[in-house]
């Protein structure tokens with residue numbers, strides 16, 4: 647490398663390493679700053695008072711945010727959101743706010759290199775418990791996590807809904823379906839469908855009343871533990887959206903076996919998951935590292951998904967990818983049924 651290339655690489659790596667941009671966006675969202683900036687703009691002092699923040703510190707944060715391109719501050723000191731900054735508002739349909747306002751995941755990275763070297767998750771080391779157990783004891787974290795999951799589900803799974811609707815499910819169990827982001831998409835796409843939403847009891851309690859009222863008896867809420875007890879039996883499809891990537895193979899196979907046992911005669915299991923490329927650079931490998939750090943699970947290649955299915959007596963019958971490769975639908979049926 648010549649001197650200019652070294653300089654450029656140092657700059658590129660230092661930029662990758664810098665923790666500040668993410669934390670600036672986090673603080674803006676946690677303090678609801680984008681929600682407090684009206685279309686006509688606002689002054690720094692007014693913004694600080696609305697955000698209940700120290701005026702000097704908040705103005706430094708906003709100026710740093712301008713450098714990141716999410717706000718613009720004009721000569722008179724009026725602060726406005728840029729087009730990108732609009733995505734940080736909670737009322738934007740593609741909002742990033744619940745994700746960026748979350749602190750628990752960030753704190754969970756802790757001593758990450760330790761977990762690479764010695765196993766376990768850095769989340770557990772840093773936060774003193776496994777993710778789903780710990781946030782269950784911390785209402786603020788639980789609410790923030792599921793607020794993010796709902797928005798994520800609506801955005802991530804929407805491109806798969808036409809494909810899922812065409813499969814003509816009679817009834818679906820949304821296994822570990824959180825507060826029902828996927829369930830709502832499925833129920834809204836087919837007015838004859840019944841969905842049983844199963845998750846931990848404290849998560850089922852967070853299902854919004856509006857969702858319960860909207861779908862009436864087509865939605866059954868079922869507190870349960872997919873790792874310790876049988877799933878409701880006799881349904882046509884068992885959907886698992888971003889569930890198995892949270893778990894190592896042993897637990898993932900145990901959950902698949904439970905779904906297999908519960909299936910209707912012509913039943914199917916539908917995984918909504920990322921399919922990692924077999925080799926070469928893939929942004930999904932960063933998501934894989936999130937899983938290593940936070941849950942102890944992993945993102946999987948098609949070969950690994952095949953192996954997981956086989957271990958539960960299942961085969962992959964169909965794979966439907968989305969254009970951006972962020973998520974695919976993998977349809978599993980009992981081995982010998984396809």
Ligand SMILES: C[S@@+](CC[C@H](N)C(=O)[O-])C[C@H]1O[C@@H](n2cnc3c(N)ncnc32)[C@H](O)[C@@H]1O
Pocket residue numbers: 778795796799821822823824825827828844845846849870871872873874886887888889892
């Ligand atoms: C990554 S979230 C995915 C939520 C939802 N399927 C979605 O795509 O939005 C994982 C979900 O698994 C649930 N979960 C974790 N352990 C569980 C268990 N033992 N039994 C049932 N649900 C569980 C969590 O509460 C959480 O809602």
